[in-house]
Amino acid sequence: xxxxVKEIVKDFGGIRAVGHVSFEAPPGAITGLIGPNGSGKTxxxxxxxxxxxxxxxxxxxxxRRIDGLKPHRIVELGIIRTFQITxxxxxxxxxxNMLVATRNNSFSHLLMSPKRDGGPARALELLEFVGLxxxxxxxxxxxxxxxGKLLELALSFMVEAEMVxxxxxxSGINPSLQAMINEWIIEENKRGKExxxxxxxxxxxxxxxxxxxxxxxxxxxxxxxxxxxxxxxxVLEAYLGY
Ligand SMILES: Nc1ncnc2c1ncn2[C@@H]1O[C@H](COP(=O)(O)OP(=O)(O)OP(=O)(O)O)[C@@H](O)[C@H]1O
Ligand SMILES: [Mg+2]
Numbered sequence: 001x002x003x004x005v006k007e008i009v010k011d012f013g014g015i016r017a018v019g020h021v022s023f024e025a026p027p028g029a030i031t032g033l034i035g036p037n038g039s040g041k042t043x044x045x046x047x048x049x050x051x052x053x054x055x056x057x058x059x060x061x062x063x064r065r066i067d068g069l070k071p072h073r074i075v076e077l078g079i080i081r082t083f084q085i086t087x088x089x090x091x092x093x094x095x096x097n098m099l100v101a102t103r104n105n106s107f108s109h110l111l112m113s114p115k116r117d118g119g120p121a122r123a124l125e126l127l128e129f130v131g132l133x134x135x136x137x138x139x140x141x142x143x144x145x146x147x148g149k150l151l152e153l154a155l156s157f158m159v160e161a162e163m164v165x166x167x168x169x170x171s172g173i174n175p176s177l178q179a180m181i182n183e184w185i186i187e188e189n190k191r192g193k194e195x196x197x198x199x200x201x202x203x204x205x206x207x208x209x210x211x212x213x214x215x216x217x218x219x220x221x222x223x224x225x226x227x228x229x230x231x232x233x234x235v236l237e238a239y240l241g242y
Contacts, residue, residue: 002027002163002194003048003079008057008067010043010218017043019218020057025163025211030185030195032205034229035215036238041198044215045165048196049081050074061163078162082152082169090141094132094151097140098123098158126154129184131177146172153181163194170201182208206230214238 003025010018018040025031033041046052050071059067066074088097127133130150153169170178199205206226214222216238
């Protein structure tokens with residue numbers, strides 16, 4: 001197993017945001033993490049990536065225990081993430097943001113594989129792909145919300161990570177671009193990259209993911225293949241609210 005989460009717990013004051021959640025992301029898979037608003041999805045990302053300490057349980061990646069490690073150590077081990085709210089540098093240009101992604105010391109040990117040019121050429125290729133090449137010399141602050149999401153996604157592909165955690169990559173992005181991003185995820189997955197994706201668009205989750213974990217009120221409600229999840233009564237109830 002690549003990513004293994006065992007009985008993890010996170011409390012915020014009196015609120016249990018994540019309560020004894022366990023799951024295993026199948027090796028080589030695109031795993032979906034779904035659940036209603038406030039069900040603990042982003043918190044789980046924060047725990048896996050070391051942005052928040054766990055209050056209980058264990059997280060393992062490729063046979064190594066990673067809970068308790070600093071975020072940059074987890075990046076070094078091959079896990080990279082994007083944020084639901086983008087974390088780009090508004091005063092840097094779009095291209096500078098791309099280049100900073102690899103120079104930032106937390107990423108410096110993960111420079112590109114020999115096959116990939118991680119420098120400006122790769123940055124431009126990625127900006128071209130997400131349709132931001134024309135903005136490369138503009139400050140990132142000039143981008144719209146959707147464009148910011150695209151930049152953040154492109155940034156995550158500047159780093160040669162083995163597992164990519166995407167927090168709602170397609171929200172606020174138009175359908176044709178969403179489709180391109182999905183193809184890109186599928187392509188990168190075929191090359192061996194694993195994904196853990198938070199996504200509210202059910203059709204997208206069902207078509208993209210091999211395995212799906214459903215959270216509800218901080219607990220795991222269900223886990224299985226898209227077909228299993230689609231036919232799960234408890235999942236339908238959680239989403240339809242009855
Ligand atoms: N830093 C924090 N401090 C206090 N409470 C928090 C914090 N982060 C999250 N929470 C609470 O934990 C619960 C889970 O939040 P989380 O952001 O993980 O949900 P989510 O599933 O990502 O929701 P959404 O789909 O809306 O993004 C919510 O009740 C939220 O208010
Ligand atoms: Mg969230």
